[in-house]
Amino acid sequence: MDYDIAAYGERRPDYDSMDWALRHDEDEASRFLAELAPGGTALELGIGTGRVALPLARRGLKVVGVEGSPSMAAGLERNVGDEDVEVVIGDFADVPVEATFDLVYCISETFFLLPTQDSQIRCVQNTAERLADGGLFVVQAIVPDHDLYCGKQSTGTRQVGEQSAIISARRHDRAEQRVELQSIVLKENGNTFYPMLYRYVWPSELDLMAKLAGLTRVSRSSGWRNEPFTAASGEYVAVYRKN
Missing domain, CATH: 3.40.50.150 (Vaccinia Virus protein VP39)
Known part of the structure; x- marks a missing residue:
């Protein structure tokens, strides 16, 4: 990103x-x-x-x-x-x-x-x-959560419902303390992506x-x-x- x-x-x-x-x-x-x-x-x-x-x-x-x-x-x-x-x-x-x-x-x-x-x-x-x-x-x-950022990438579930779910996928640059984050809202009628780049x-x-x-x-x-x-x-x- x-x-x-x-x-x-x-x-x-x-x-x-x-x-x-x-x-x-x-x-x-x-x-x-x-x-x-x-x-x-x-x-x-x-x-x-x-x-x-x-x-x-x-x-x-x-x-x-x-x-x-x-x-x-x-x-x-x-x-x-x-x-x-x-x-x-x-x-x-x-x-x-x-x-x-x-x-x-x-x-x-x-x-x-x-x-x-x-x-x-x-x-x-x-x-x-x-x-x-x-x-x-x-x-x-x-x-910052050390366990979350100790690897180069991670995924996690933010929310689960009967007809939707929200997951987060991260790619981590440990040297720069930078994270590329994609939050994905999954629904029956389509998915929505919310990208973010941040430095913790x-x-x-x-x-x-x-x-x-x-x-x-x-x-x-x-x-x-x-x-x-x-x-x-x-x-x-x-x-x-x-x-």
Whole structure:
């Protein structure tokens, strides 16, 4: 697969109805984020159709989002009512906005969609430049599953129903920490393919990227409820402050 910043969203026109691909944690996420910058300004990297941005705006923040997919951005615009939300089309590694923000956030492993370590480092550095003094950068991500990635390829079943099934096939480049993923929805009336290319990041690697950009880690928890992060945690929410 070749990298295309728009590809993820353009291949998912039915994103809002893809329950199997969504976390359904928007209430918890928006509450957590709003408490970090009450009444302030926020920037979402990879805003999609506004799953978290819209409830965050309803909690009193002005939200700007960067989105690579015109289809996703159009979906967001259809969803916006009275909320103070706007979207900029572009590569979120570049953080193509001019303003500064109290809060920048990237959720649901969206950070992994940047396909190289260089692009991920560039994203964190550009984020730091867009933060106000004392501003916060929040990343939600999974802890890579060593058993899943120890081989060069793997398949797994995500969901099974009476008339459908969803399977995932992965090809893994261990040296680059890159994965080519194909999620396949099998139905009686035809199959649908959702390709994805991503580069996973270990929590300690993200910490180092932040440190190089002049950010200090404030916390790392296992979720939006500030559950303790342990060796058994499968995901995390990391918060970094601009020094």
